[in-house]
Each structure stands twice: as structure tokens, then as C-alpha cells.
Amino acid sequence: MKKLIIINGPNLNLLGKREPEIYGSLTFEDYFKEIKGKYPEVSLEYYQSNVEGELINKLHEVGFSYDGVVLNAGAYTHTSIGIGDAIKGIETPVVEVHISNTFGREEFRHQSYISPNAKGVILGFGLQSYELAIGSFM
Template identity: 55%
Template sequence: MKSILVLNGPNLNLLGKRQPEIYGHATLDDVADLCRAAAGDVTIRMEQSNHEGQLIDWIHEARTAHAGIVINAGAYTHTSVAIFDALNAFDGPVIEVHISNVHKRESFRHHSYISPRADGVIVGFGINGYAAAVRQICDLINAS
């Protein structure tokens, strides 16, 4: 099972259009291309939803379909115990990614429900953080 699920939460479908001064001009398609290039022979499944339950369903499916998860849960990072619980039911590595440096933004963004489950957290490197996360998970799953 050499595949990675890359999950994107609310508003990331507007990447490149919404607040480009914070998130840049790259689109989610650009993120997908970057992840696939970083993955080498590992398959990438890229998903985005504005709905918490859909993200949870994909995490549940990942238990039998994917070796690792890269997740940018968007605003759900700061609010969703349900996503945290779903990730706790996943046995593989999880890397949390944020395009902006959330620690330089509003104080409510400083807390993450995802981080206690994550094997690593990447913030503030733009979309390049996704590639770093994919490479790290590839290293972990290829070593096992």
C-alpha cells in the first residue's frame, strides 16, 4: 500500500484566488502537481472538501487504502475534535501542513487539534510545505 492521502479542508478550493497576499497565487491543482512530483513512485490521492464529515469519511477510508496522510484541515484545524479523533484511528504517519505561518496570525489560529496526532507539522513555507510533507511520509513508509 504505497499511497498517500493529501487532504485539504474548507476554502482551499479557492487557493490562488482567496487572499493571495497570505496564501499566494498557486492553485490546488498546482499543489497536486507538486505532491505528485515529490512522491516519486508513491501514489497521491488529493481531496478537498468544505465539509467536516466528508474529511472524516476520507480519513476512515484511509485506514485500509493509504500508508500516510498529509492534511491541511484549514479552519477545522482550530475547531475539530472529530477530525482529531478520526486521525487517531489511523495507524500510519500524519503530517499537518499550513501554507501560512499560523503563529504570526490571529491568536485563535495558534491552537491546533491536529498537532497532537501529527508526526510532524509544517507551517509557513507556502505550498512547498506539501512537498516536504509528502517526501517525509515517503521516507517513513519506504523505511518500514
């Protein structure tokens, strides 16, 4: 059984409440229940933090024993050299995910410190971006 973890960064705990025109009206906890049901053959975990160091610690914790990480680092994508370095330093492949098409938004969102070290990048497909990332590990 594959062991995967979804790691969400800052403000993604507000899904379902925050800017529903961009992010939709479903909470991530409800969505996570749905995708767990769609992938019963996968051991799937979820972690969320608004704190950069906690995200780095989680990547270090799972980065040598899991089969894959689905990472939506939120705004840290565009600012955190530390998260990019953490991904570079672990063995577990990471797929970078974004709910919105970051290239269709503000210019500062066009830069990612994660992409150069990620297995791949999926963006702009709403919450389905997570499922596409999970599928890449199958």
C-alpha cells in the same frame, strides 16, 4: 510504491483566488500536477472538502490502508475535536500542514486539535509545506 493522500479542508479550493498575499496565486490543482511530477515513485492522491464530516469519512476510508496522509484541515484545525479524534483512531500516520505560519496570525489559530495526534507539523513554507510533508514519508 508508497500510497499517500493529500487532504485539504475548507476554503482551500479557493487557492489562487483567496488572499494571494498569504496563500499565493497558484491553484492547488495546478500545484498538485507539479508535485505528482516530482514524486513519480509515489502513488499520490488528492481530496478536498469544505465539510467536516466528509473529511472525517475520508480519514476513516484511508486510515488503515495508506502509507500516509498529508492534512491541511484549514480552519477545522482550530475547532474540530472530531477530526483530531479521527486521526487518533486510525493507523495511517498524518502530517499536519499549513501554508501560512499560523503562529504569526490571529491568536485562535495558535490552537490545533490535530497536532497532538499527528506524526508531525509543518507550517509557514507556503505550498512547499506539502512537499516537506511528503518527504517525511520517504
